[in-house]
Amino acid sequence: MKRMILAAVLSLSGVDAAFAHAQLQSASPPVGGAVAAPQEIRLTFSEGVEPKFSSIALSGPGGAIVTGAAATAAGDNHTLVVKIGHPLAPGSYSVKWRVTSTDTHRTQGGFDFTVK
Amino acid sequence: MSSRTLSVQAASLALLLAPLSPAPALAHAVCGSRVFPATLAIDDPGVGDEVALPTISYLPASLAGVEQASVSYNYTKTIFPEFGISFGQGAQFANGQGWGRTDLQIGAKDRLFCLPDWELMGSVGVNVDIGKTYTNFMGNDFNNYSPALDVGLGFGGLPKSLNFLRPFAITASIGEDMPDQKFTAGNQNPTNLNWGFTIQYSLPYFNANVAQIDNAILKRLIPITEFNFSRPIANFDTLGPAVTTGTVQPGVIYAADSWQFALEAVLPINSASGRGVGVVGELHFYLDDLMPDTLGRPIFGGRK
Numbered sequence: 001m002k003r004m005i006l007a008a009v010l011s012l013s014g015v016d017a018a019f020a021h022a023q024l025q026s027a028s029p030p031v032g033g034a035v036a037a038p039q040e041i042r043l044t045f046s047e048g049v050e051p052k053f054s055s056i057a058l059s060g061p062g063g064a065i066v067t068g069a070a071a072t073a074a075g076d077n078h079t080l081v082v083k084i085g086h087p088l089a090p091g092s093y094s095v096k097w098r099v100t101s102t103d104t105h106r107t108q109g110g111f112d113f114t115v116k
Numbered sequence: 117m118s119s120r121t122l123s124v125q126a127a128s129l130a131l132l133l134a135p136l137s138p139a140p141a142l143a144h145a146v147c148g149s150r151v152f153p154a155t156l157a158i159d160d161p162g163v164g165d166e167v168a169l170p171t172i173s174y175l176p177a178s179l180a181g182v183e184q185a186s187v188s189y190n191y192t193k194t195i196f197p198e199f200g201i202s203f204g205q206g207a208q209f210a211n212g213q214g215w216g217r218t219d220l221q222i223g224a225k226d227r228l229f230c231l232p233d234w235e236l237m238g239s240v241g242v243n244v245d246i247g248k249t250y251t252n253f254m255g256n257d258f259n260n261y262s263p264a265l266d267v268g269l270g271f272g273g274l275p276k277s278l279n280f281l282r283p284f285a286i287t288a289s290i291g292e293d294m295p296d297q298k299f300t301a302g303n304q305n306p307t308n309l310n311w312g313f314t315i316q317y318s319l320p321y322f323n324a325n326v327a328q329i330d331n332a333i334l335k336r337l338i339p340i341t342e343f344n345f346s347r348p349i350a351n352f353d354t355l356g357p358a359v360t361t362g363t364v365q366p367g368v369i370y371a372a373d374s375w376q377f378a379l380e381a382v383l384p385i386n387s388a389s390g391r392g393v394g395v396v397g398e399l400h401f402y403l404d405d406l407m408p409d410t411l412g413r414p415i416f417g418g419r420k
Contacts, residue, residue, distance in 0.1 A: 021146060021405050023373065024324035032279075032327030046373045103408040108232065109149040109324050112276060 022047040022078075022101040029113040037087045037115050041067070043097055048077035053100035056082045061091040077102065088115045148232030149325060150270035150285060151318070153369045154400045156380055157344035158289040158312040161237045161268040163200040163227045165403040165412045167191045171206070175382060176392030183211040188218065194404075194414040198227040202243075208254045216252025219245045235270030235285070257300045262310070264291025270318075272325065283321040288313040298351055306352035312344035312362070320371055338369040342380065361389040365396070374405035 022045035029035040041056055051070050058065045068083035080099065096110040145152040145162020152160045154168065168190040175184050188206025195201060202223040209215045225241030245260040268287040289312050295305035319329060319337045329335035345362035352358060367380025382394030404412040 021151075021373070021402075023151070023320065026328060030328040031324065105146075105404070105408070107146065107149075111325050112279075 021105045022049050022099050022107050024097070024109055024111075025078075027095070027111065029115075031111040032113065034114040034116050037089075038084060040081055040083050041095060042073070042079060042081050043095075043099075044079045045099060045101075046078070047105075048102040049080055049099040050102060050104075051080060054080055055098050056080060057096045058082070058084070058093060059096075060088065060093045065093075090115050145227075145237060145268065147230040147237040147268070148235045148270070149272050149321065150235035150268075151320065151371070152237070152268045152270075152285065152287055153316070153338055153340075153371055153376055154378070154398075155287065155314050155316075155340065155342055155369075156367075156378055156396050156398055157342040157363065157365050158287065158314060159225075159241070159264065159266050160287050161227070161239045161266040163194060163198060163225050163239060164192060165194050165200070165407075165414075166401060167403060168204070168398055168400045171396065171398040173382070173394065173396040175390060175394035178390045179388055181391075182213075185209045186218070190221075192223075192225075193411075196417045197414045200225055200414075205249075210254070213254075214252060216254035217250055219247060219255030220249040221245050233273065235272045236268070238265065238267040240265050256295070256305075258295050258297035258305060260305075261294045261296065262291055263294075264289055264310070270321070272321070279326050282326060283318045285316050285318060285321075286313060287316075292349075293346075304351055304354045306348035306355060307350040308346045309349045310344075310346045312342065314340055314342045316340040316369075333370075336371050338371055339367075340369055340378075340380070341366045345385070359386075359388045361386070363389060363394075375399065375401045 024043055025046050026044045028042040029038050041058060043056065049072065051072050054070050056067065056070050058067050066085060068085065070080050070082050073079035073081050092112055092114050094110060094112050098106070098108040100106050145160050145164065152162060154160055154166065156171070171188045171190070173186050177183055186206050186208040188204060190202060190204030192200050192202040202225070203221065205220045206218045207215055208218050221243055223241055223243035225239055227237065227239045230237040242261060242263040245256060247256045247258045249255060266287065266289045268285065270285040272282045274282050291310050293308040293310060295307070297305055299305065317339050319335055323329040323335040342365040343362070344365065345360055347360040348355070348358045362385045364383045364385060365380040367378060369376055369378040377399050379397045382396055384390035406412060
């Protein structure tokens, strides 16, 4: 609601409102969580992101794990998805992400999750 | 009333109010996974396009028992991606004196480095308090130049075994006040060493890097304590022995995607710094996020 008010004020001033600096809002598997073997990694950001200039790297007990290319979810450019090619064995895994928001601000981060 | 009497009153009031005057907050900063929020007592290490509007403070009593309140703004604008300028001013109330406008402050700041994997960044800048731009004795009759070095370090590089410490960050600032007059109307204008630091625990960082927080408000909070000190180091021999003044400011910042609100208590560290507990609050807009294609981008050199 507050963002809408801000956007309304800015539009009245003749300036297009847009939002940047994409911050991770939620993830699947969840940040620090424990899950059954996931089929994909899905990261939802506070802003829209550009998949061509964004990446998600996954590593596990045996080192780096090959994933598919990062893509945005259908109809939702706030959510970045990579497919995992094979089932993950139980253990601890790390995700490192780097994203470029739709207005070119860059952010990065990382977290761990556990496969039961 | 003669101009000399006015100047003496202005200088005396400025001296009495100085220990507890809140510094204007400048830009927030992003380095790697770390977002250093805009802080109230000391400057953060970033350069950005932002506006603090308003900053409101109430301070119960200085050493001389002067109660004060103020409302101010500060605007920062990037010229180049790593270099920005700022200006700000405020209205201040002191009991027995009424309301007046404070001196205009201008500044320039350059981000020296950002090491994303270390969440470490630093900047150097200078603020200038332009004398005689006040009304009703709420400023100085001289210019005051304040160079400062600001640094910030996030603890995200700690090993995963210390995961719950990784949301911690510290920022620090050290600088000097250098008046361009040694005396004004018979009053000595000391050179002060200013230093301070903040300790902050970022729940947004916790949510994104340690463990997911489901509560929508909690995951945007940054509990923080600021420590802010000043001590005369030169040109103070007629003012008595050098005394360190300062405040400790515990509080919390609510960080939305494109704005933040900060609220802190102001606790004087000694009787020379004031009496009682004050409060300072600030609404702060990140123009680089709100208007990335217009006011929120550097004039030259593209986006950060």
